[in-house]
Amino acid sequence: MAQGQWAENALVLVPDPTEAYALMAVVSCRGFGAQAQLIVKSTSGGMQSTVPSDLIEQVVEVDPLALAGADDMVKFSNLTEASLLHNLRVR
Numbered sequence: 001m002a003q004g005q006w007a008e009n010a011l012v013l014v015p016d017p018t019e020a021y022a023l024m025a026v027v028s029c030r031g032f033g034a035q036a037q038l039i040v041k042s043t044s045g046g047m048q049s050t051v052p053s054d055l056i057e058q059v060v061e062v063d064p065l066a067l068a069g070a071d072d073m074v075k076f077s078n079l080t081e082a083s084l085l086h087n088l089r090v091r
Contacts, residue, residue, distance in 0.1 A: 005029050006038070011062040013082035014040055015055050021082040023062065062086065 006012060006026040016022035024040035027048055031037055038051040038059065051059060063076045066083040069090035070076070076083055 005032070006059075006061065011043070011067070012040065012059050013062055013080075013086055014051055015058045020085050021060075023086060058082075066090070 006029045008026055008028065010026045012024055012026060013021040014024045023043050025043055027039040027041050029036070029038050034053060036053065036056050038056050039048060040051060041048045060080045060082045061078065063078050063080075063083040065073075065076050066087040067090070069087055071091075073079060073084060073087060076087075
């Protein structure tokens with residue numbers, strides 16, 4: 001969702017150096033493009049962090065089927081690398 005806004009508490013996948021993408025919940029999102037500020041919190045530990053501006057373009061909303069670990073990824077409404085990797089991790 002490049003240069004867009006996310007709703008508060010929306011689940012997103014944020015680039016992560018150790019996990020490739022980490023499941024996070026949106027705390028707040030302000031602005032668009034290079035001026036955007038995205039604050040997220042971990043769904044497992046609740047720690048808040050600000051997504052670096054150069055990574056905001058790579059943040060994607062989680063496909064609901066990826067949360068449950070769908071067997072058939074063809075049914076995803078938004079098949080991205082992040083959703084695919086998260087789905088495999090859940091399965």
